[in-house]
Amino acid sequence: MALWTMILRKMANNKWLQLNLWIGLTVCVALFSSLPLYSEAILQRTLLKEVQSVQHEENVYPGYIRMSTTVSAAQIDDKTITAIQRADRFVQSIPERMGLVALSFYQQRSTQRMKVYGADASDQEKQSQKAAGSIKSHSSIEKHVRIVDGRLPIVRTDGVMEALVTEKFLIAVKRDLGKELIAESPEKDKFRVVPVGIMETDPTANLYLPFLTNEDSDGFIIPYEQFESEFVLGGKTRLSSLEWKFALDYEKLTVDTIDEFVQADKEIRRYFRGRIGVDEINIPSAAIIAGYMDKQDKLDIMMLSLYAPVMLMLAFYLYMAANLIIDRQKTEISVLRSRGASRFQIMMAYTLEGLFLGLSALAVGPFLGIAFTKVLGASNGFLAFVERSALDVSLSSDAYKVAAAAVAAAIILILIPAFMATRVSIVSHKQQAARLNKPTFWHKTGLDVVLVAVSVYLLYNFNKRQDDLQRLGLDSDSLQLDPLLFFMPSLFALGGGLLLLRIYPWVIRLVYHAGRKWWLPALYNTLVQISRSSGQYQTIKLFLIMTVATGLFSANAARTINDNMESKIQYAVGADIALTTRWQSSASPAIYGSSGQPVQADNGISQTKRVQYTEPSFVPFQELEGVEASAKVFKKETARYTAASSGVNGTTALYGIDTMDFGSTAWMKSGLLEYPINSYLNLLATNAKAVLISRSLAEKAKVKPGDTMRISWDGLDQAPFVVYGIIDYWPSWNPLAGEDGEKQEKPYLVVGHLGTIQNRLAIEPYEVWMKLKEGVSSQVIYDQLENEKLSITNLRDATQELIQSKNDPFRLAINGVMTLGFVISMLVSFFGFLLFWILTLSGRTLQYGVLRAMGLPFSQMIGMLASEQLLTSGAAVFLGVMIGNSISALFVPLFEMSFATSDQVPPFEIIHQLSDYVQLYGIVGFMLTAGLLILGYRLSRIRIAQALKLGEE
Template sequence: MALWTMILRKMANNKWLQLNLWFGLTVCVALFSSMPLYSNAILERTLQKELQLVQSKNSVYPGYVRVSTSVSSTKMDQKTSQAIGRADRYIQSIPERMGLEALSFYQQRFTQKMKVYGADASEQEKKTQKTTGGFKSLSDMEKRVRLIDGRMPVDRTDGLFEAVVTQKFLNSVKRDLGEELLAETADKHLFRVIPVGIIDTDPAADPFLPFLATDEPDGFIIPFQQFEREFIAKDGKVRVSDLEWRYALDYKQMSIDKIEAFTEANRAIRSYFRGRLGSAEINIPANETIASYQGKQDKLDVMMLSLYSPVMLMLGFYLYMAANLVIERQKTEISVLRSRGASRLQIMTAYTLESLVLGISALAVGPFLGVTFTKVLGAASGFLEFVQRSALEVSLTSNAYKIAAAAVGGAIVLILIPAFLATRVSIVSHKQQAARLTRISFWHKTGIDILLAGLALYLLYNFNNRQEDLKRLALNSDDLQVDPLLFLMPALFALGAGLLVLRIYPWFIRLVYWVGRKWWPPALYNTLIQISRSSGQYLTIKVFLILTVSTGLFSANAARTINDNMESKIQYNIGADMTLTTRWESDAPPPSLQGAELQNQMGDNSGEKRVQYTEPPFQPFQELSGVEASAKVFRKEGARFSAGSAKKTNGAATLVGIDTKDFGQTAWMKDGLLDYPINSYLNLMATNPKAVLISRSLADAAKVKPGDPITIYWDGLDEALFTVYGIIDYWPGWNPLPAAADGEDKPTNPNLIVGHLSTIQNRLAVEPYEVWLKLKDGVSSQSVYDQLTAAKINVTGLHDAKQELITSKNDPFRLAINGVMTLGFVISMLISFFGFLLFWVLALSGRTLQYGVLRAMGIPFPQIIGMLLSEQLLTSGAAVIIGVLIGNMTSELFVPLFEMSFATAEQVPPFEIVYKLSDYLQLYSIVGLTLTIGLLILGYRLSRTRIAQALKLGEE
């Protein structure tokens, strides 16, 4: 009890220090607990959205499950009947196996088809009647069908079957309700059937799983129990041919932890019905979508841990700094206890219990703060950009608490390190260390700064080699595994480079002091001596500020770069806000006559006949409301060219035909990709109808320069002569990167030719082109879709840049990057403020005697404030400047790491680091505000210090 009393009193005496330490622990717990919470919540939200897309694209409920199997047995013996019963029981277990509640269920049975005719049919009618149908049963028939006429059938035992039929089937047998029909099997066995009702689909009966009467319109639907008794339980003289079960499962219950059970159930269902009764067909439309999420959470957790690593490193440094400051104030107390016989174990026990109190309280609050962090991550659509999207559904899980507890344990070990080191110091050695503030720090003595910077640069060198291999071999980045440590490298480099600069910085201060020692005013003179003689005292805060600022800038630049490159890639590949293709009328033969039949009809010369197209009117696109500009863009893959000296070079190229004015107003092109603005090239082309632009790959291969002729053609056409007017490296919608051809290991460089559409149509051929649209600001894609539908324009293909950008922004991995980078930047700035304030308040309170002596010597208060300000600028201010420089250097070296997250063979435009001035202004504003507030607080505390009290404190 006495130990707890001592711990609580000690914590109360250092309440502000303990509060800062608790704050760091709580943020640490919140960060770690937010990782599984976010990955689970964001993946579940995107999974639900993708499952909803299954319904919109395939017109089927996302939880739809259909199992159908034929029955290969030729007779219904006991073995087959038992197998059907086992299949029924297995089907009943599907909801439990998949972990989803069944919203609706029905099953059907089918017999083989039989010849159907009226009981009063003549021999002639029997011969000419072609109608066939079988017996069918539907579970819960009364609740699922809509009775148009007549009544529902009843189960009869007199050998007569009552059934409901569709109007189409009844018309085909040319009989009315109530008239007896005969169903004749292949072995001449007859079944007597009376249609008593006409049914149709009733969508209102079941919104999730409506029974569609049009699926199998031919046949008799009899009561389910009668079918079971007459055809399943005994041999009913007609073979049961097919069985079918359908479920509508509640897909909204699908969560990430149920994915494995769902996919395993899907495999088990397919395995169970494979050949068991006959040929089986399993239709689970959501399976592919759900299976694609298998393993995504693990990958997302690893990526988030990698992205969080710089913030965690900075947070760990903050905890160590706060704990070290606490121990520094208590070193005298620790050394006295040691001198009076207290063992190291007793002292460490006290500090461990003190840390446990802080850790448990942080564990009580941290996970709930982690929920808030998760919601902030979910609302981030870009770096420091938030949108009003529906909040993530976040609930604390046992996994989050496990990770939070592990984080608390690790943090407690970290903050106990300074206490453990302090227990080794006696009171004499403590006084000696206090008088030797110029000693070399542990970081510099062991060379950790050089080791960290060297390790980061070595890893960077290996990465660059791998990246070059990707580009040279035209491989996709997925072909190589990305090491998560690559994301930790920037933090390692920032810490190592910061320590390396701070190894040199004291010598810089001494140089400044030596150069102006005859002219410095007393305030600056005192500051320079204080800093040069006590460089170790400021090392912690300087490293902390450098790490905070540099990682903050890296996060900002990395997030901006990723967002800009992903958006540029989408817009460049599409070429405009919207591109579409429409159906053209032509004299092409119908599909049934193509291939071998077409060859037989047209003979050996069929390949020479070209399809003639009729160009549809373009005016409807120009009249679309909300469209700022439109353009025709003809694209012909595999066009041939002949160019160079004596026309020796032949090859394939992508031919693009445009109207220069319309194209310039419609197309999207990133600045800096071409030697001149794209409109300059278009204006150059406009002067000559035969002018073309060619890609640099074609120019290098054929040794062609501007002014040289080039001939263009494709199969079945005569050559047309054009003139090269310019050489380009990029063009909207064209990928200039090499691609491996089929069956070839060596990648080939693609070629491009851009010419006038009118010239191509006049001198070569008229073939379908694309329509490119540029939308006005604020115009939605849906309004354009509605107008196209209203105008009855037959759209055969569509690419919408806006929708693809929205899809890209909602990608879980991109949301994680933007959210983590934003959160990391905000936390860095917040921690920086608390760390700065904590250090300087403690530093000021520790030098109360010094300032009291200076005031007693007659130094005016404004000069003391000047001393404090100059000390701030030469320590904290210098650390911020060093942090900005290292942050920029880190961004230049390591932001290209994120190119690994893009498909290297498709990354066009080239990956480019993006800097945004607003991020720097925000950083400078926050740091400046921190320094200003800190200085005001320090000045206020200094003004409240009484000289007599300070001198008396020094005597004591």
């Protein structure tokens, strides 16, 4: 009890220090707990979104499962009956195996196909009748169809089966409802069937699992119980197929149950493989869900690597706060040691104190982690947020496990200064207090040089790997961002900061000696204080260096990744929307052989007649509401060229444009061309025969501006064009070779006037490019295209592709964690900065009191404090900017490896955004200004008499 009393009193005496330490612990817990929370939440959201895409792509419910099998047995024996019954029981267990609830289910059985004719049919009619169908059953037919005419069938005992049929089948058998029909099997078994109802699909009956009668319209549907007794158990004829269908509640699928789903999928396929007959399993969502098992592991590694710099910052903050607290209590610790207290007893007291703070942080931190996770989910870029639907976040055991581990590690970290302090006696403590400029541990051990050397070595390896990828033309699409890309800059920032801090005291001494005859008393005192107590400022300076450096790197890395991904999409599309429409033509329908390949018509005589196209009206696209500009863009990838000067010929891509419309519509990143794209368009507009050619074509054909080229394609005479300019890039054109690198010939391009190409060569289908007005959504355009009944054959929407890219869990993680890390680093830096300087000011109360007593004006006292901050904190910020720019220049280019080397167009570019620097400098400036005002206020409240009395005591 006495120990707890002492601990509580000690904490009360240092309440502001303890509060800072608790804040650091709480943020640490929140950050670590948000790691599994975010990983699970974002994967959960993207998992459901991708599973939902099945409905758009395959027009089936995302939770759809279909299992079917043929029945290979020629006769239904006991073995076959047992196998069917076991299969039924296995199917019923599937929802439980997958961990999901069945929203709808039905099973179907069918016999072999039989010849169907009227019971009153004559021999001639029987012979001429072509109608055929099977007898089927449906486990819940009344819930899936609508009775158009007649009624539902019932089980009869007179040997006649009542059935539902479709109107199409009833017409085929040429009989009315209520008329008896005969179904005759190949074995000449005859079954009497009476159609009593005409059915059709009821779209409102079962939204999850509709029964489409038009897909299986031939045959009779009899009551399920009757089918089981007559054909499954009775074995009256051969069975053809068995089918089971589920609609599972996919929205209940979680990342934690993915393993169950994937395992169940494997078990289903393994169970039905050849057990009864030839099986067919259709689970459309299976491939998407299975892919998330690997994606979760990669995202966890990615998140951990992204969090590494922030974790390092928090570790520094906790160590600094604990060290400052212990520094104030070293005298107390040394007194306790001199009076007989053991190191174990002292460490026990600090351990209990740490446990108290840790448990209280553990109680609050995970809830703050939920807030962090929601911030991550709302990120749309670096320091950019959107009103995206909130992540569904709930605390889990994994979050508490990670948080508890973080608390344990943090407690060990903050106990290190206490453990070191227990080794110090009163005498050695006084000696250490007088020698604040002695080398630190990391400088004595050369840790700064080691860290810089390791990071440079890793940088060398990454650069070598990137050169190999570019030289070989390998596609690195399969590579995710390497975790070391985020960890290496932190190592370099830490090592570089320590290395500069090794040199910085010598710079201060040089400044001191250079102007010691002219310095004002305040600046003179500051230079002496800093040069003699350099070790006192090491922690705060390193803390600020790390904050500023990692903040700049995070900003530049996030901007670079986002900009390059977005530019790649916009360049590939060429405009906001690019689409193609169906053109009427004179082409004959293709004839396909048994192999599925098209064959020649007219008895093998090839047709040389060119296909003639009728150009549809372009006016409807120009009149769409919300479209700012539209353009026709003709593309012919297999045009042929001949250079008049050199005679070189070959194949090239040919683009045809209207210069005015194209300039108003197309998207082009600045800096890709030697001159702005509008300058090239203006040049092109001066001559109807003018063309622009790619540099690759100019080099191969030895063509220069002013030369003539002849262009055509199959079945056309060549037309002359004049080269007016040479270009390296053009919207939607990829100038890079394919995956074979040097082995593949470079792409070539010719850009000319669409009107000239159509007049001199031919009119063929072109793309329609559209630029939307600001704030207009793509759905507005889609609705108008549908209302106008425009036949769209292909469409690419840059806006939707950008949204899909931004919703990628890996990109969300990068933007969210870097933004959150930057904000947390700035906040922690502010608290750490105030904590250090307030304690420093409190520790030098006597010094300031003596200076005031000696007559030093208060203005010079403030100047002394400001110059001390400028030469320590300000210098640290300056060094942080230097290191931040250095690691950005060294390490951000490595992110190019995460982009495909074969289609990264525009080329990878490092992005520095001025607003990021303004925000960083603004935050740091506010921190220094607020700190100076707070310290000045506290300095103004120092009472000289109390300070001198404190010195006497």
